[in-house]
Structure formats: structure tokens, C-alpha cells
Amino acid sequence: MHHEHRFGFATRAIHAGTPPDPATGSRAAPIYQTAAYVFGSTEQAAELFALRSYGHIYSRISNPTVAAFEERMASLEGGLGAIAFSSGLAAQLCAVLSLAQAGDHLVCAQNVYGGTVTQLSVTVKRMGIETTFVSAENPDEARAAIGAGTKFVFVETIGNPSGVVADLAAFARVAHEAGVPLVVDNTFATPYLCRPIELGADIVLHSATKFINGHGTAIGGVLVESGKFPWGNGRFPLLDTPSPGYHGKVFTETFGEYAFLMRARAEVSRDVGAAMSPMDAWLMLLGLETLELRMDRHVRNARAVVDYLRSRPEVAWVREPEMGSVFTFGLRGGREAGQRFIDALELWSHLANIGDAKSLVIHPASTTHSQLSDEELRLAGVEPESIRLSVGLEDVDDLLWDLTNGLHAVSSFDCAQDDIG
Amino acid sequence: MILATPAQIRDLLARVHTVAMVGASSNPLRPSYTVFSYLRTQTPYDVTPINPTLTAIDGIEAYPTLAAYAQSRGAPDIVDVFRKPSEVVGVVNDAIAAGAKAIWFQYGVISDEAIALADRAGLDVVVDRCMKVEHARFRGGLSMNGLNSGLITSRRRAGGPLERD
Numbered sequence: 001m002h003h004e005h006r007f008g009f010a011t012r013a014i015h016a017g018t019p020p021d022p023a024t025g026s027r028a029a030p031i032y033q034t035a036a037y038v039f040g041s042t043e044q045a046a047e048l049f050a051l052r053s054y055g056h057i058y059s060r061i062s063n064p065t066v067a068a069f070e071e072r073m074a075s076l077e078g079g080l081g082a083i084a085f086s087s088g089l090a091a092q093l094c095a096v097l098s099l100a101q102a103g104d105h106l107v108c109a110q111n112v113y114g115g116t117v118t119q120l121s122v123t124v125k126r127m128g129i130e131t132t133f134v135s136a137e138n139p140d141e142a143r144a145a146i147g148a149g150t151k152f153v154f155v156e157t158i159g160n161p162s163g164v165v166a167d168l169a170a171f172a173r174v175a176h177e178a179g180v181p182l183v184v185d186n187t188f189a190t191p192y193l194c195r196p197i198e199l200g201a202d203i204v205l206h207s208a209t210k211f212i213n214g215h216g217t218a219i220g221g222v223l224v225e226s227g228k229f230p231w232g233n234g235r236f237p238l239l240d241t242p243s244p245g246y247h248g249k250v251f252t253e254t255f256g257e258y259a260f261l262m263r264a265r266a267e268v269s270r271d272v273g274a275a276m277s278p279m280d281a282w283l284m285l286l287g288l289e290t291l292e293l294r295m296d297r298h299v300r301n302a303r304a305v306v307d308y309l310r311s312r313p314e315v316a317w318v319r320e321p322e323m324g325s326v327f328t329f330g331l332r333g334g335r336e337a338g339q340r341f342i343d344a345l346e347l348w349s350h351l352a353n354i355g356d357a358k359s360l361v362i363h364p365a366s367t368t369h370s371q372l373s374d375e376e377l378r379l380a381g382v383e384p385e386s387i388r389l390s391v392g393l394e395d396v397d398d399l400l401w402d403l404t405n406g407l408h409a410v411s412s413f414d415c416a417q418d419d420i421g
Numbered sequence: 422m423i424l425a426t427p428a429q430i431r432d433l434l435a436r437v438h439t440v441a442m443v444g445a446s447s448n449p450l451r452p453s454y455t456v457f458s459y460l461r462t463q464t465p466y467d468v469t470p471i472n473p474t475l476t477a478i479d480g481i482e483a484y485p486t487l488a489a490y491a492q493s494r495g496a497p498d499i500v501d502v503f504r505k506p507s508e509v510v511g512v513v514n515d516a517i518a519a520g521a522k523a524i525w526f527q528y529g530v531i532s533d534e535a536i537a538l539a540d541r542a543g544l545d546v547v548v549d550r551c552m553k554v555e556h557a558r559f560r561g562g563l564s565m566n567g568l569n570s571g572l573i574t575s576r577r578r579a580g581g582p583l584e585r586d
Contacts, residue, residue: 004426007573017564020577027575043462050449052458054562062566070567081568247450254452256528256551258568265566 010292017071031282032064061270065278069285073222076191077204080227081261088207090274091221098264100151102128107145109136110379111159114369139170146178158188161364161388162381165322172200181229188324192295202229210355214287218280227257298325302391308400314407325391326354334385337410344409347402359392423546431559435582437498441490444503445470447478453503459553465585487515496520509535517542
């Protein structure tokens, strides 16, 4: 039967969430650049505000172009639904505020993006929510850190920039044994390389700015939920007791498996106000159409760059990526050699981003992770000399040509020093 | 027959018109009211509450029993059930006696005995799903909220039996 056919990843990356526009037949997803939507009647307006019917009210809460991107992400991650945000950190803050309040506790891997560490250890801590940071390589540390008030365990599929791939199934077991959900940042892997929900994760977060957008053209974030976690297990009063933000509604009772997503959108995202714009959602939709093609080439180019660096005497170490196309390496000569290397590059862009079609390079200790203490840097897997590469889609010969020039700048400097010495 | 695939459920939703909702509540915080109100205001269905403690919900006359509904309105196309699992064998017997063609057990209303009884009597049966959610899946409502409808199509959605004028 036609309707039982299961569509593959590439097909869903192109079609999910975007049937022809019902109003016009437009085959490309239209950019619904509007702030608000006219109600059909006063009765329909009341039904919408009471969450008894589906429809758009105001683009801070939902928008047709953004919804198309959300549904496509939910499809690709194998989730029940998704909510898009103006950035990955906004998506992450919404996950925190959907489940935790003052007095509560979170458990987070210590090798995560520096911005995540500061969001949790500074801003979220100020709201009275404490975070315990644990090893991403030892789920037993997470088990030991979970207490009565813990609301979730958070890990990155691939640590930024350490490259450590977390054992998501093991972390899911540890979290579920304690009755808490596993939240996974899947930015570096994308749902093409890894689908955390299939491994037991309950909430998946992305900085959509990276591989999902794929071209460095917009900032965005997205939260996907599996619909499988038992939110009524007694640990989540924000979901299973009457909500003062919604006329005393008990979300688990009214919405069943949709409880988390309905509350996260109707209450938390509504109040945080960090919505994705329709134009940016359209850029994300366009990016997703080529995700599979791009990821295959990102990984292939990264493989070639790793092999090349390993062959070079100027390179002290390479942390080969187990998955994906972002990794770090270190030069003999440490931090100073690294700066000379970056300054000599012509094609690789020196900037703070990853996942672009363009190849990117950065020195994390002085940039993305510069707010971290020396101890935090060590725990995050960032050495002072680490250089992070995000390998793009250019001709690999051109990438290697440029890296050769950079390495010559390092080795010729060393020779000059030897002469002086 | 137990209906489980998206196509089977979409076809069921397209062929029913009268809906008798057993256990419909007038309390706006109850899930059954949410579904009743959605079916009444957003779909073409003719939905009627079955609840002996109420006379009407939002101006729609309630009947105390499925038998009373059938006597006055004829056999319902589908009975939508919001009752405790332990009470639904009786509801199935009432639905069969009222001449219903289909029965829909809402989230958590799971009774193997009741399901088997309805199936053997030749009713179409849907289990542990929400009639509002499934209607919204095919009518575009889930997609408006960024929810995964599971639908992939390059055909333009035409007006049909699921649409309200």
C-alpha cells in the first residue's frame, strides 16, 4: 500500500514539512514574512488561545515557514516534533527552562562547547539552577552526580572541540534508571551521521547555524523531542501539575505524549521570545536539502586533511575525528607556532564557526573557549596549542596547498630561529 | 478490524460523520473537552456528548447513554471513548447495540477484552490514539506546530471530507 512506504533520509531532507503550499500551490516553501495572522472568527481565536485548535497567532510563537523547518528536523531526527529558535543557545535555554526551576539541578558533560559551559555555570546558575560537570567518557560519573532534584543529563554527541564521541546509549541508560531524560547536542554529527533518539536520547538540540544551514548564512537553533519520555513520572512538576502560565492546565493530562512540546512552545518559548525568523528558517530548509551530499564530502575531505597533517614533521599530534569533519591538531612549537600557521593561511577562513561549505580554522583557547579557566580547558580537552579545523567542501588539493603554506611559515620561522640561536 | 496504519486511520476519518463521545466533559481543563471542542469547531463532524451527568456542552445536547442517542439520532458512525479501561467492555456492548460502525479508544483507554469484543463484532477499532491529533495530522494542524506528521507528498491538498467549510 502506498501510504505504508517509509521514505529515506535524503527524501525526507528535501520533502518533510514542505508539501506544496495549500494556499497557492507554490512548490518551494514560501517565506511567510508576517508578524501575525487574521483569525477566522472570535470563536476560532478563543480556541487557538486555549490550545484547543491548531493555527498561527503570532510569529514569536509559530510561523508557517519556521514550522516547515521544525517538522523537517523532527522527521530527520526521528522525533515527535521540534521547536526552532534564534540560536542554538536559545534552544538550550528553552530546554533548561522547560524542565528546571530555582533549586533544581542539571548534569552536564565537561567537554562541551565553551558557550554551553558558561550558560549553565554562570547565567543558569544565577537563576538558582546548579550544574554538576562530569566526564563525557565515563557514564558512571553522571550516575553518581544525579540527585533528587536533577532534571536532565546533557552531553554532546561529539565534544567541541575535543572530538570525544559520547556513548549515548550508556548515558541514556544511566539517565533513565534515575527517571531523568537525556538531552543531546547533535550539532557536530547532524542527524545524517547520528540520530541520538534511536540510541535512547529524549531531547536533541542543534546549533542549526552549522551543518544544517551549511553555508554560514544564518544563526539558528532547534530542539527536537522524542515523545517517549514519561513526563508524568513525578519528577517534573512543571509538566504534570497545574500550570499558572496556562489557566491551570496540566500538560501531561491534556496533551499526552505532546505534553513537553506543547508546553515548551506555548509557555516557555512564548515567554523567552527567541523565535527563529521566517527568512532564516527558509535558509535552513534550503541547507537541509543537501545535508547528505555535503556531509559525505565534509567527511571525505576531513579524512584527506587528517592523513596529510599526520605526514608532516611540523605537526605534533592530530586528534582524528571518530565522526564528522571538525577536529583539532597541535603544532610543534605550541601556541606561537599555531598563531604563525593561522596568519599564513590564504584559503582557510579564520573565524569562530563550524559546518560551513568553506573551510574554517580557529585557535579555541584564545577564542571560543577563552572564558574557561586553565582547569576547565584541560577538562574540555583543549590544549593551549590546539588548532580546530572545520573541513569544508572545496577541492581537497587546494585545502592541502594552503595548509602546506601555513606549515612552511612555521618551519621556516623555526629555521630562522635556529640560525640566530 | 483494528486500524493502525496512517492510511487506514485517514480513510476512517474521511468516511465517518456522526461522532458519539462517551465521557465528554464540560470542564475546559479536561482532555475530553479539548477534543470535543476541536471536533465541534474545527471539523465537519456532527459530534454529540454522551454523559448522564450533563444536559449539554457548548449548546450541543448531551444524551445519557448510547442507547438514548441511537433512539433519537440513529446509529452513530463512530463512538469516541474517554472512560477508564475497566469500564469500556460495557461501552463496547452499548456501541454494538447502538449500531456503531467504528469505535475509537483515546490515549490510555486500553482494554484487550474490549478491543477483541469490538473487533469480533465487526467494528473498525482504533486504540491509544487521539481523534483530534489524527484529524490534525491529515488536515495540516500538526505541521503548523512543528510536529512530525509523517506525511510526504508533492500533491496539493484539495478540499475533502476532513475539511470544514
